[in-house]
Amino acid sequence: MNKEPEERTSARALAKTPVFVGALVGILAAAVQGLLASAGGPEAYGFCVACHTRDLVNSAVNALAGTSLTVAPISKNAVLPFLTIVGVLIGALAAARVNGEFRVKKGSLTSYAWYAAGGVLFMVFALLMGGCPYRVALRVGYIDIVAVIGLAGIVAGIIAGTKIAVACVERGE
Amino acid sequence: MTMALAGWLSREAAVIAVPVISLAFGCLVGYLAQRSGFCSIGGFRDFFLFRHTRLLKGYAALVIGAFAAFLVFWLATPAAFEHFPWALTSGLSPVPGAPAGLEAAAYIVLAVIGGIGVGIIGVLLGGCPLRQLTMTSEGNLKALFFVIGMAIGSVIFSALVQGWVVSVMKGIAW
Known part of the structure; x- marks a missing residue:
């Protein structure tokens, strides 16, 4: 089907507009809970990068190594856990390829070590608070007071991190 | 223990749908996130550093969109959103x-x-x-x-x- 050029352009413009993307993802994440809730809890769990990574990784480790690492009930009850993360990687790869924005960017070995360590720490902190900034957003929308406090913590951390980054840049100059 | 949630799909369908729907939803989010440069933390960072609100509006829209959808879906099918609004049901x-x-x-x-x-x-x-x-x-x-x-x-x-x-x-x- 060939769409009108204008229509395609506006759909492309919308996809590049964070406010549209945010609203759509929020609405669809709520719909995902509506669709899948019979498989189990928790609530406000339709989209989360940290928790869905944990469900996928821990399910795989449990299956391979016979361990019993934490997996959310809904991912445990289902035939396979949430595959959100696999989807995000595929969707973003498709978007980057289609629009000619895929380009291998290498870093130094030291930078790889920092990023890997950062990923480990990020995950630990995120799971302490029961989710990454995305699930926190869903939980705030679900009127969870602790999530509002967690979001305030995230904002405080961002302010601190920004000050650290600015101080490092100024010292380097 | 609380009662089991009852969603729009039956339990038999939902346990199969979890990987399928989450994979499809993830693909859509990944596509849109790549196109828009969506970033939750980046939104606050850009605001504090440059007073740019482009990404921050995206994160705000995520919270508001989720709240509006939870409210409407909860009114229509309360069993799938049993504890909404959470603070009033669960303190x-x-x-x-x-x-x-x-x-x-x-x-x-x-x-x-x-x-x-x-x-x-x-x-x-x-x-x-x-x-x-x-x-x-x-x-x-x-x-x-x-x-x-x-x-x-x-x-x-x-x-x-x-x-x-x-x-x-x-x-x-x-």
């Missing part, structure tokens, strides 16, 4: 997800500690975990190592840290 204890079985005060402490850690690391390493995933798909190998780190962190947290945190938090007289 100060959070939606499950953090280590289970703690006092409400412990969850507040964990939310603050976790939040600050997430914010600092996210800013210093160039973005929230969704941004790290999209950068990985754009060919950024540093972001790939962040994602690998997250996978390792998941096992470390569940095998070790979670147990320590629970025993420390249970040892405190709140």
Whole structure:
């Protein structure tokens, strides 16, 4: 089907507009809970990068190594856990390829070590608070007071991190 | 224990639909996140550094869109959104997800500690975990190592840290 050029352009413009993307993802994440809730809890769990990574990784480790690492009930009850993360990687790869924005960017070995360590720490902190900034957003929308406090913590951390980054840049100059 | 949630699909269908729907939804989010450069932490960072609100509006829209949809869906099918609005049905204890079985005060402490850690690391390493995933798909190998780190962190947290945190938090007289 060939769409009108204008229509395609506006759909492309919308996809590049964070406010549209945010609203759509929020609405669809709520719909995902509506669709899948019979498989189990928790609530406000339709989209989360940290928790869905944990469900996928821990399910795989449990299956391979016979361990019993934490997996959310809904991912445990289902035939396979949430595959959100696999989807995000595929969707973003498709978007980057289609629009000619895929380009291998290498870093130094030291930078790889920092990023890997950062990923480990990020995950630990995120799971302490029961989710990454995305699930926190869903939980705030679900009127969870602790999530509002967690979001305030995230904002405080961002302010601190920004000050650290600015101080490092100024010292380097 | 609470009653089991009842969603729009039957349990038999839902247990099969979990990987299918989440994979499809993930593809859509990944596509849109790559096109828009969506980043939750980046939104606050750009606001504090440059007073840019483009990404921050996206995160605000996520919260508002989710709230509006939860409200409408809850009115239509309350059994799938049993505890909405959470504060009115469940008080100060959070939606499950953090280590289970703690006092409400412990969850507040964990939310603050976790939040600050997430914010600092996210800013210093160039973005929230969704941004790290999209950068990985754009060919950024540093972001790939962040994602690998997250996978390792998941096992470390569940095998070790979670147990320590629970025993420390249970040892405190709140």
